[in-house]
Amino acid sequence: MNKLEARNVNVFYGPNQVIKDVSISIKKNTVTAFIGPSGCGKSTFLRLFNRMNDYIDIFKMEGRIEIDGSDIYDKQIRVEELRKQIGMVFQKPNPFPKTIYENVIYGLRIQGIKDKKILDEVVEKSLKQAALWEEVKDKLKNSALALSGGQQQRLCIARTLAVAPTVILMDEPASALDPISSAKVEELIYELKSQYTIVIVTHNMQQAGRVSDTTAFFYMGELVEHDSTKMIFTNPKNERTQNYITGRFG
Amino acid sequence: MPRIKEKIIETGLALAAVVTVLTTIGIIWVLFSQTIDFFSEVSIVDFLTDTQWTPLFADKHFGILPLVAGTFLTTTIAIIVALPIGLTIAVYLNEYAPKSFRKIVKPLLEILAAVPTVVYGFFALSVVTPFLQNIIPGMAGFNALSAGIVMGIMIIPLITSLSEDALFAVPKSLREASYGMGSTRLQTAFKVMVPAASSGIIVSVILGISRAVGETMIVAIAAGQQPRLTLNPLVPIETITTYIVQVSTGDVAHGSLEYRTIFAAGMALFVFTFILNNISYWVKKKFQEKYE
Ligand SMILES: Nc1ncnc2c1ncn2[C@@H]1O[C@H](COP(=O)(O)OP(=O)(O)O)[C@@H](O)[C@H]1O
Ligand SMILES: [Mg+2]
Numbered sequence: 224m225n226k227l228e229a230r231n232v233n234v235f236y237g238p239n240q241v242i243k244d245v246s247i248s249i250k251k252n253t254v255t256a257f258i259g260p261s262g263c264g265k266s267t268f269l270r271l272f273n274r275m276n277d278y279i280d281i282f283k284m285e286g287r288i289e290i291d292g293s294d295i296y297d298k299q300i301r302v303e304e305l306r307k308q309i310g311m312v313f314q315k316p317n318p319f320p321k322t323i324y325e326n327v328i329y330g331l332r333i334q335g336i337k338d339k340k341i342l343d344e345v346v347e348k349s350l351k352q353a354a355l356w357e358e359v360k361d362k363l364k365n366s367a368l369a370l371s372g373g374q375q376q377r378l379c380i381a382r383t384l385a386v387a388p389t390v391i392l393m394d395e396p397a398s399a400l401d402p403i404s405s406a407k408v409e410e411l412i413y414e415l416k417s418q419y420t421i422v423i424v425t426h427n428m429q430q431a432g433r434v435s436d437t438t439a440f441f442y443m444g445e446l447v448e449h450d451s452t453k454m455i456f457t458n459p460k461n462e463r464t465q466n467y468i469t470g471r472f473g
Numbered sequence: 474m475p476r477i478k479e480k481i482i483e484t485g486l487a488l489a490a491v492v493t494v495l496t497t498i499g500i501i502w503v504l505f506s507q508t509i510d511f512f513s514e515v516s517i518v519d520f521l522t523d524t525q526w527t528p529l530f531a532d533k534h535f536g537i538l539p540l541v542a543g544t545f546l547t548t549t550i551a552i553i554v555a556l557p558i559g560l561t562i563a564v565y566l567n568e569y570a571p572k573s574f575r576k577i578v579k580p581l582l583e584i585l586a587a588v589p590t591v592v593y594g595f596f597a598l599s600v601v602t603p604f605l606q607n608i609i610p611g612m613a614g615f616n617a618l619s620a621g622i623v624m625g626i627m628i629i630p631l632i633t634s635l636s637e638d639a640l641f642a643v644p645k646s647l648r649e650a651s652y653g654m655g656s657t658r659l660q661t662a663f664k665v666m667v668p669a670a671s672s673g674i675i676v677s678v679i680l681g682i683s684r685a686v687g688e689t690m691i692v693a694i695a696a697g698q699q700p701r702l703t704l705n706p707l708v709p710i711e712t713i714t715t716y717i718v719q720v721s722t723g724d725v726a727h728g729s730l731e732y733r734t735i736f737a738a739g740m741a742l743f744v745f746t747f748i749l750n751n752i753s754y755w756v757k758k759k760f761q762e763k764y765e
Binding site: 275278303305310311315318329332379386 | 655668
């Protein structure tokens with residue numbers, strides 16, 4: 224069974240249709256890259272999987288989206304539970320104005336977990352997973368806002384991992400970072416793959432090529448092509464994909 | 474011709490500025506000199522420690538404590554009323570209400586803030602007190618509780634408006650981060666948004682306190698004008714401001730010691746609001762350094 228599955232999905236913002244009959248299957252513990260020109264609907268589509276578009280008044284969706292075979296837009300589903308399973312990392316690092324420690328355990332705090340031993344363990348484990356532990360282990364009580372942009376983004380990843388999701392959605396997670404921080408985040412994504420299903424939106428072709436197993440090319444709300452990253456980059460079936468990856472538009 | 478006109482306007486503006494500055498200096502000078510005169514006759518230790526304030530009686534005592542207690546009592550009650558309600562409304566407007574609703578409610582709240590305080594005072598005396606007397610038998614007709622509650626109602630718009638601005642200024646990305654981790658709206662509001670806006674909320678409370686400390690009309694009408702060193706909200710009390718009004722409107726001879734008591738009381742008030750303003754300035758500055 225596929226980890227994530229979208230079937231014939233249409234999305235409208237008011238009268239504008241921004242996702243047009245998209246179906247896609249995403250396998251467990253793989254990295255899938257969404258690429259395509261700006262405004263083609265990558266973020267909108269990504270945010271369908273954790274229902275983050277629900278807060279937009281004019282948003283409307285048709286079709287079906289499943290995680291592990293169950294419909295995530297079902298009325299029975301509690302959005303809060305869904306989001307514990309499907310974590311998200313945003314384009315701009317957005318740590319809370321709290322300490323590093325409090326940032327990591329935020330997700331556990333809201334679940335009512337108070338046991339200091341568990342919290343300490345989760346903090347260490349998550350920060351190690353996010354390759355940030357060595358840099359911050361002596362200043363866990365310092366404000367997260369004092370960290371550099373790249374460190375903040377890895378903290379946001381640690382914060383997401385602390386909730387123990389099975390899927391992580393990332394919307395251009397490295398685009399606001401300098402090349403070195405960006406490389407660190409990429410490396411991290413590569414390592415997380417063994418335990419998580421990752422979907423990443425990226426503008427950066429090289430990045431998509433390096434980190435992902437499969438790549439989906441979106442164009443004006445349509446899913447043009449979804450295939451192994453190798454195929455997309457070396458032998459795309461569709462001409463529009465070819466033009467995009469060779470940099471002829473976008 | 475236009476040159477002359479310009480000169481006249483310029484001079485006029487400069488004069489206006491000078492008048493403002495001179496007035497301020499004048500006020501402070503009068504306040505200080507009268508206070509110094511007052512303390513040449515009354516010891517500062519008595520002023521700060523005596524438990525009675527009876528400058529207008531034959532047996533004179535000049536202890537400011539009863540007036541401070543009255544001010545403290547009404548102000549505390551006001552904030553206990555205004556902070557939870559004001560903050561709840563602010564959170565509701567910012568986190569739950571549709572944008573259109575927010576656009577209607579904010580101006581309405583500002584109208585509430587424009588109601589003259591005399592009206593609030595009579596509301597306290599003729600509506601709130603009789604109502605409370607039904608619930609709390611033995612409550613005096615003039616008391617700190619009604620005045621404090623109504624003062625709290627008066628301050629709600631101030632706290633709501635400033636807190637709402639502070640919440641609105643919190644980056645939307647924090648709310649998304651919180652939702653993205655599985656928080657409910659309520660958790661997002663109180664665990665992320667309110668803490669992130671805390672400096673602005675604290676400032677709103679301090680300004681609310683300043684407003685309550687300086688409020689005169691409501692207390693003058695509803696709280697009884699009887700200086701009493703107590704924290705019992707059910708009996709008549711007097712605050713610093715109401716004492717000043719009481720004496721200024723009475724027939725106390727200019728230049729007498731009784732007359733100078735209002736300047737000593739005014740000085741106490743000045744010190745309080747001065748401290749409060751400085752705290753709010755300090756909070757603003759400190760948190761800005763931290764979060765920007
Ligand atoms: N909240 C919104 N309300 C209305 N239209 C939106 C909203 N968010 C995005 N759109 C529109 O939807 C389309 C897809 O946007 P988006 O998913 O952000 O694209 P991408 O991430 O590929 O750049 C764009 O045309 C954009 O203008
Ligand atoms: Mg986008």
